[in-house]
Amino acid sequence: MANRKEKTFRFIIIGGGIAGVTCVEQLSSQIPSADVALITASPHIKTVTNYRQVSKTLEEFDVEEQASSVLEEKFPNLTVIHSAVKSLHTRSHSLETTDGRVFGYEKLCICGGGRPKLLTQENPYVLGIRDTDSAQELQKRLSKAKRIVVVGNGGIALELVYEVEGCEVIWAVKDKAIGNTFFDAGAAQFLIPSLEAAKPEKDTPCKRPRYTTEEPAPGGSHTFTADRNARRQGSSSTEAGSALGPDWHEGIVLQGSEQGTRRVSLEYQCEVEKIFTSEELLNSPPQTLGHENVGSWPVYIKLTNGKTFGCDFVVSATGVVPNTEPFLHGNNFALADDGGLQVDDHMMTSEPDVYAAGDVCTACWEHSPMWQQMRLWTQARQMGWYAGRCMAAQVLSEPIELDFCFELFSHITKFFNYKVVLLGKFNGQGLGSDHELLVRCTKGLEYVKVVLSGGRMVGAVLIGETDLEETFENLILNEMDLTPYGEELLNPNIDIEDYFD
C-alpha cells in the first residue's frame, strides 16, 4: 500500500460536513503553505455562514451547502477529493478511497459524522432521516400517506410531529413526557398545547418556585389536532451524506395525502415490540388490533403498551450512531460506549497522528462540570475548529489549551416555533438529587427553568423570548452564590440584567 501512494499530504481531513470543513478552514488559514486534502463521500460540502457569537459561549449560524470549488478557490493549497475512504492504515499513514486511489498523510482528522440508529435496518417501511436524500424520500412517501408512526423522543421527532400536516401521526415515546433529550416534564407540559393550539395565549406570569408536573398514566395517550396553513417550498438538491441541521424541514414539503390539519396522537411510555408486514399479520393477527383491518395498511407496529397500529410507514427517530465503520478495521482505535472514536483534550484518537471531530467522536477528556457532549451542529463546528488548531499547534510545536467553548454547554434552537436556549446541566444531568429547581412559566409565552446546586446556578432551560441567556450564562460561569436572592431570581417584576450588573 505504502508504495502505491499517489501523493502524501501534510493534512488529510475525512468528511465534508460541518466538522470536516471547519477543520479544513482552520488549518488552511493557520498554515497556508501546507498541502491539505479534504476527502468526502458527499458531492457537496457544508459551510458555516452568518456566524454570530450571541454571548460568551452561545453561537448561531446558518449552514450552506456549497460546491467544493468555492473552498478550493479560497485556499489554493487545498485539494478536495470526492470519494469515500474505503480503508485506513494508520501504521503506514495511508488510506485508500473507493475509486482505488491511495494517499499518504502526516496528520489525519476523521470527521465522518454519524448515521441514524434505526429500529431495524431491513424493513423498507422503516425510514430514518439524516441527509438530503433521506429527507426527500420522506417527503415522497409522506405525500401518499394517510398515517405514519414516529418512534423516538429527541430532536427529529419533536420537529417532525410539529411540521407534518395532512396525515395522522402516531407518536410513540418511551418516556412520560415529550422531548426527553432536551426537556424535563415541566417544559414538555409547556410545549404540549402547541400541538393542538394554533395561537398561544398570553397570561400573567406565574412563579412556581418548585417544579411539579402532571404526568400521563403509564401507557396513557393524548390526541391533539391543530390548524396550520403554512406550506413549505420544495428543494431540488440531491446531495447525499452530510447531516441535515437547523431548519432542514423548511426546504421540503411535509404534507401527507390528505388536506389540512396536524393530527398527532401520543403514546407515552412504550417501545416497539414488533413491526409486521400485512402478510405476517394475516397469519397471526394480534387481539389488540381493534378497528384496524388486517391488510389495509402496508405495515403494522405493535407497541409495548399492547396497542397495534397500521400505517403507511414508520419513522425511526431514535438517535445517531457514529460512522466509524471503514476506519476501524485493522487499526487500534479505542471506542467509547456509544461507539464513537475516543478523543482526548487535543481531539486525538488513540492512534498516532489521527484526530477526530464532530458526530463520529466521543469527547473522553475530563469534562468541565458544566459541559456535556451532544451530537449537535454547534459542537461539530467547535470540535472541527479546535481539532484544526490542535493539529496546527502540534506541527508548529506550540502549546494549546482546551478551548473555552468546552467550559459551558450551550445550545440555541427552535421547537414548536419557540426559541429554546439550553445552558449547562439544563436537565440536572449527573447531579442526582443534589439540586434544586426554580421555574417561572407563562402559558404560551415563556418557560424559564433554573437548576441550582449548592446555591449556584449550574443550568437553565429558556423557552420563548426570555432575553435571559446572557445573564444566566454569566451567573453560571461566575459560580456566584445565589442563596441570598432565593426565589427573587425569577421574579418577573425584577429586571435581572440590571440586578446583577
Ligand SMILES: Cc1cc2nc3c(=O)[nH]c(=O)nc-3n(C[C@H](O)[C@H](O)[C@H](O)COP(=O)(O)OP(=O)(O)OC[C@H]3O[C@@H](n4cnc5c(N)ncnc54)[C@H](O)[C@@H]3O)c2cc1C
Ligand atoms: C434531521 C436532522 C436535524 C438536525 N437539526 C439540528 C439542529 O437543529 N441543530 C443542531 O445543532 N444540530 C442538528 N442536527 C445535528 C447536526 O446536523 C449534526 O450534529 C452535525 O451536522 C454533524 O456534523 P459532522 O460534520 O460531524 O457530520 P456530518 O454532517 O454527518 O458529515 C459527515 C461527512 O463525512 C462524510 N463521510 C462519511 N463517511 C465517509 C467516508 N468513509 N469517506 C469519506 N467521507 C465520508 C459524509 O459524506 C459527510 O460529508 C440535526 C441532524 C439531523 C439528522
Ligand SMILES: NC(=O)C1=CN([C@@H]2O[C@H](COP(=O)(O)OP(=O)(O)OC[C@H]3O[C@@H](n4cnc5c(N)ncnc54)[C@H](OP(=O)(O)O)[C@@H]3O)[C@@H](O)[C@H]2O)C=CC1
Ligand atoms: N433542533 C435541534 O437541536 C435538533 C437536533 N437534532 C440532532 O440530530 C441527531 C438525530 O436526532 P434524533 O434521531 O432525534 O436523536 P436524539 O438523540 O435527539 O433522540 C433519540 C430519541 O430516541 C429515543 N430512542 C432511542 N432508541 C429507542 C428505541 N429503540 N425505541 C424508542 N425510542 C428510542 C431516545 O431515548 P433515550 O434518550 O432515552 O435513549 C431519544 O428520545 C441528534 O444528535 C439530535 O441532537 C435533530 C433534530 C433537531
